[in-house]
Amino acid sequence: MSGSKCARLSGARVQQLLDSVDSVLFDCDGVIWRGDQAIPGAAQVINLLKEKGKRVFFVTNNSSKTRKMYAEKMSVLGFDVNEEEVFGTAYCSAVYLKTVCKLEGKVYLMGSDAMRQELEAVGIQQTGVGPDHISGKQTDWANVPLDPEVKAVLVGFDAHFSYMKLNRAFQYLTQQDCLFVGTNRDTRLPLEGGKAVPGTGCLLLAVETAAQRQAQTVGKPNHFMFDCVASKFGVDPDRCLMVGDRLDTDILLGSNCGLKTLLTLTGVSTVAEAEAHQQSGCAERQGMVPDFYVESIADLLPALQG
Amino acid sequence: MSGSKCARLSGARVQQLLDSVDSVLFDCDGVIWRGDQAIPGAAQVINLLKEKGKRVFFVTNNSSKTRKMYAEKMSVLGFDVNEEEVFGTAYCSAVYLKTVCKLEGKVYLMGSDAMRQELEAVGIQQTGVGPDHISGKQTDWANVPLDPEVKAVLVGFDAHFSYMKLNRAFQYLTQQDCLFVGTNRDTRLPLEGGKAVPGTGCLLLAVETAAQRQAQTVGKPNHFMFDCVASKFGVDPDRCLMVGDRLDTDILLGSNCGLKTLLTLTGVSTVAEAEAHQQSGCAERQGMVPDFYVESIADLLPALQG
Known part of the structure; x- marks a missing residue:
């Protein structure tokens, strides 16, 4: 060529x-x-x-689906694909934490339920998935209870991203031995008709800026x-x-x-x-x-x- | 000297x-x-x-208080201060939008109720203050209803910061004539005992990254x-x-x-x-x-x- x-x-x-x-x-x-x-x-x-x-x-x-969910979406759209052929960052991040980081401990997960499923499939427990609304005042936020078993923060696409989650990730990351991994840095998720919504890169940058640390990213x-x-x-x-x-x-x-x-x-x-x-x-x-x-x-x- | x-x-x-x-x-x-x-x-x-x-x-x-709230806090702590002597970014951002930008229209406010009060004190209406939780799916987010009177996005400290707010600010900012102002870029808010919580700079950077635009900041x-x-x-x-x-x-x-x-x-x-x-x-x-x-x-x- x-x-x-x-x-x-x-x-x-x-x-x-x-x-x-x-x-x-x-x-x-x-x-x-x-x-x-x-x-x-x-x-x-x-x-x-x-x-x-x-x-x-x-x-x-895109970290919003498990391999299985991707295979199902593809099947609906007429693609002849099985889940072993799909490598999304929900799956790959779990593999990365397991095989490259050799993580022993839990993950504070800023991400989707699909990410939780892929983590659990490789035997990694998480905390954090789902809504986390604000309550109390600044000193409460700074002293938010942390799970002592958490040894890594994983940031992926999270529609429930909130100030409290940003704060919680930040408080974990002030522990210098806490690993810091992101799924990817894409700043926008393009949709039909030229529309888009903010991507994981925006969320990851907010966490990195607060923590003054750079995440290792798994994705392309x-x-x-x-x-x-x-x-x-x-x-x-x-x-x-x-x-x-x-x-x-x-x-x-x-x-x-x-x-x-x-x-x-x-x-x-x-x-x-x-x-x-x-x-x-x-x-x-x-x-x-x-x-x-x-x-x-x-x-x-x-x-x-x- | x-x-x-x-x-x-x-x-x-x-x-x-x-x-x-x-x-x-x-x-x-x-x-x-x-x-x-x-x-x-x-x-x-x-x-x-x-x-x-x-x-x-x-x-x-710090954009979390009105001038009046600052004067009250100072009084409690024994400072002899009146509110005319206090210049916070909640107040100064309102003045900036009114006098420098000569804004005619509403503000999409990612910020505190104190910011809402300072905006209203100079005659600027806002939308956006308070919680804004996620619902629906990606196409709904991309097509979220926008207030046609909004002509500026103002980002300050917002304990209710959420993915939906990030998305809403982003959708407003895809309109090129929409002004984009931030209170400040401080990345952390220091508290007692060496503790801290994430600052407005983290939120502003997330919005800037999604919008691929840089905000004009009012603060020091x-x-x-x-x-x-x-x-x-x-x-x-x-x-x-x-x-x-x-x-x-x-x-x-x-x-x-x-x-x-x-x-x-x-x-x-x-x-x-x-x-x-x-x-x-x-x-x-x-x-x-x-x-x-x-x-x-x-x-x-x-x-x-x-």
Whole structure:
């Protein structure tokens, strides 16, 4: 696959690219769906790739679902996927705390019930999930009772995020031996029709700012997500394609791990942004330049149907 | 007052400094009190300064109280102060929106009831104060009903801060003509016994990150707080002393406005931090080097009693 980067993928090059890989990693939000609506043609693309013998995996920074919940959503939308093929940050964060941090103790969880389920599936107990409203006054907040078994704070997407939760995470993190892990730094969650809601990155930054500590993040562009896939399925980076809609997470993950990279324009990033990175002359930004781009992953269909 | 900066203030120099000023500006948290406890001797210092004919003002980034509430707290703690002498960010933000922004419309307020009161006192209506819990799902959040009269988002300290409030502020701020103002960027609120709780800076950063916009902040080190005092009381910067416990807000405000500056060590910053700024050789950091420091403002007492 010689030639310059950030090339529009079409015609014979599609087949050429597909022939050069055995595995394809897809991001989810903005790539195969937006909110609850599948990108037109996405299910066909996934199913045909599998029929042609490619291994397909899903790698998402979204921490709001368990692997099982993702597989169920995909099934409803017509994707032929089983949960072993899905790597979300709810699952990967639990694996990270268990295998990399070798956590012995509980987690203070700022996150969803799905995160609680994935933690418990690997044998980690949590405290914190659900609403936590304010009461009392400042001195009460500063002296809020802490669970002495908590040895880590994990921050993911939490619709119940509140000042009291921010304060509780902060009080745990004043203990210097308390681990600090975040699922991801995405600042917005894109939805249908150009709408968006604030992402986990906003919540994580609030906690980091209070604690004056930086979290280790599990999600893309950290290579841990790819390591999870590779260690379980023996993926050869050289024969693997990463498909995503974000330059700073998906494409950078691909570059960080030596994968081929394909940007799709159905989500957050634009070709102009990719070209700006390419022309910046800044070494750090070259990792955010994809090998190829398509308007939509449906652009892969002709080659797969041919 | 010649000589090097960041000198310990004691002996005859105290009287010399006091003779050189007509007005003294005090920060509150960490300077005259910590939480609900007055710094020992602080009330005597304030009262004696006034008896000696100095004009005394209070300039605090804390947005949780109205001027009236501050005056009442001070009275309970033995300070002889009236509310006209208190400049908190609840009051100053209202003045800022009214006089600098010339706001015509409502404010979406992420803040306290005290902020609501100060806004209403200058004739600005608000929406948003109080709890705002999550309900529905992502598409509901993205399409949350917005008040068409809202023309500004104001972020201050809000114990009811929640994901829904973050989302609501974000949705307002996607309207490019919506003003964006924050009370201050203090990341922690220090309390008694070395304890602290997360400050407004954490909340503001979360909103800024979601909105990908930067707020205009009213509080120290922005000179607006001093302008409020100076325009009302005709203060000569050259004959004014700023006393505070934070280098990055109080001392920097003083430097920004050409005031004499005194660091007190009963709060957040240390002499070592001040000396590090001084020795950095970095022009930007020189504004955070105080002229003098004391252990406590009680160190001013002997000169005042003499």
